[in-house]
Amino acid sequence: TQLLEQSPQFLSIQEGENLTVYCNSSSVFSSLQWYRQEPGEGPVLLVTVVTGGEVKKLKRLTFQFGDARKDSSLHITAAQPGDTGLYLCAVLGSKAAGNKLTFGGGTRVLVKP
Amino acid sequence: DAGVTQSPTHLIKTRGQQVTLRCSPKSGHDTVSWYQQALGQGPQFIFQYYEEEERQRGNFPDRFSGHQFPNYSSELNVNALLLGDSALYLCASRRAGASGTEAFFGQGTRLTVV
Numbered sequence: 001t002q003l004l005e006q007s008p009q010f011l012s013i014q015e016g017e018n019l020t021v022y023c024n025s026s027s028v029f030s031s032l033q034w035y036r037q038e039p040g041e042g043p044v045l046l047v048t049v050v051t052g053g054e055v056k057k058l059k060r061l062t063f064q065f066g067d068a069r070k071d072s073s074l075h076i077t078a079a080q081p082g083d084t085g086l087y088l089c090a091v092l093g094s095k096a097a098g099n100k101l102t103f104g105g106g107t108r109v110l111v112k113p
Numbered sequence: 114d115a116g117v118t119q120s121p122t123h124l125i126k127t128r129g130q131q132v133t134l135r136c137s138p139k140s141g142h143d144t145v146s147w148y149q150q151a152l153g154q155g156p157q158f159i160f161q162y163y164e165e166e167e168r169q170r171g172n173f174p175d176r177f178s179g180h181q182f183p184n185y186s187s188e189l190n191v192n193a194l195l196l197g198d199s200a201l202y203l204c205a206s207r208r209a210g211a212s213g214t215e216a217f218f219g220q221g222t223r224l225t226v227v
Contacts, residue, residue, distance in 0.1 A: 042203050042218025088155050098169035103155030
């Protein structure tokens with residue numbers, strides 16, 4: 001069983017549509033990060049959420065951390081082809097654990113023009 | 114300012130062979146971590162190097178080893194390659210000691226074992 005379960009695994013939508021991807025766990029986290037990975041590139045950090053119920057916005061992307069700090073969602077409004085990529089959620093380990101990242105399986109998003 | 118750079122970008126090896134992948138961290142970063150990303154999956158932590166020593170290790174066999182040099186660059190070595198080792202290998206660097214410091218990833222090395 002993965003620590004972080006992401007859903008759906010794959011999402012294909014038309015330009016202009018909205019989408020939401022989810023990251024769920026049975027564990028409580030002090031913080032959670034979202035990354036986007038484009039083909040042929042490494043993951044790039046989009047946001048870190050740390051407070052239960054927190055909502056952060058990054059242009060057309062809205063990130064929410066669940067009240068119980070066990071889950072998170074990413075909502076994209078009016079998706080564009082440039083939003084295509086693999087969206088990964090991850091938890092950052094403690095400093096004692098080397099701050100290692102534990103990733104979910106990812107949601108692959110395809111935005112068609 | 115160059116970010117994290119990895120070489121080579123692509124590599125094809127035969128089962129049983131050995132491979133060495135290289136990583137130069139972002140300027141100012143002293144901690145390097147390696148991840149394996151199989152096709153269609155999220156990255157999995159292999160190990161982390163700081164001050165030229167392996168500090169943390171994920172659930173990978175001893176065939177996976179590494180090294181960090183005085184200039185903070187790092188190598189990942191994989192011996193006795195298996196078909197299942199085919200993956201994208203990612204290097205990430207960060208600056209130790211700074212709380213909440215962001216990890217920056219390289220573009221990865223795509224390893225294909227045939």
